[in-house]
Amino acid sequence: MWATRLSLAAAILLGGFVVGCGERAQRGGGAGADGREAIRVPAEARDAVLLEMRTMLGSLHDLLTASVPGDAVAMQAAAKRSGLGAAADTALEHLLPEKFLQLGVATHQQFDDLAAALGAGLPRDSVVVRLSRITGNCVACHAAYRLEAR
Ligand code: HEC
Known part of the structure; x- marks a missing residue:
């Protein structure tokens, strides 16, 4: 039970991290991407x-x-x-x-x-x-x- 919860939490955290990195890479790539x-x-x-x-x-x-x-x-x-x-x-x-x-x-x-x-x-x-x-x-x-x- 705990193990399931933990791995779920880890998956959510990791997912957030990967999405976060993608956003950063995009911003860094295009000049003025954030205005x-x-x-x-x-x-x-x-x-x-x-x-x-x-x-x-x-x-x-x-x-x-x-x-x-x-x-x-x-x-x-x-x-x-x-x-x-x-x-x-x-x-x-x-x-x-x-x-x-x-x-x-x-x-x-x-x-x-x-x-x-x-x-x-x-x-x-x-x-x-x-x-x-x-x-x-x-x-x-x-x-x-x-x-x-x-
Ligand atoms: C003439 C333009 C300008 C003015 C005026 C200015 N900044 Fe900045 N500041 C910048 C830019 C450009 C960055 C980098 C932002 C970025 O790349 O996202 C920055 C970054 C910073 C950072 C991040 C430093 C780091 O090590 O990453 C701090 C803290 C900061 N400014 C504080 C201030 C404070 C406090 C003032 C006013 C007293 C101020 N700035 C006024 C242009 C300015």
Whole structure:
């Protein structure tokens, strides 16, 4: 009885896995299959951009965490980490579409502006407004593009 149930469960899991892999392979195969523009770059360039992305997510997390006790110094440091200084190597610029670059630079600039404003005593409400603008950029770009290693 248990053995039957177990093998049934295994069959369902395996089935789901195989279907899942098929879907992934399909998406990877056709550029823009999910409606987003696929930017094809060498693997190292993709990894550099993705590292930059994880830095920004880390900044957002640290900003939110430090905003709980209202630690402006820690918030400022977290914002600064994703400023223009953290932008991926300029050597990658020619590989990326103009609009992508503009949105990317604007996002880093907003982190720098936020860091400067925090240094000048920006109130918490305004921090939330600015964070919402920043995350609006994250959402907009993710809806428009995906990266593919070529
Ligand atoms: C200019 C475009 C752009 C902006 C702005 C942008 N991203 Fe991304 N991000 C991308 C693309 C493209 C990918 C790869 C998505 C894919 O291939 O499916 C990505 C991937 C990621 C990943 C996955 C990283 C990994 O290692 O796989 C994270 C996390 C991420 N972004 C966070 C953010 C956050 C947080 C923001 C805003 C603060 C942000 N991104 C703003 C374009 C952008």
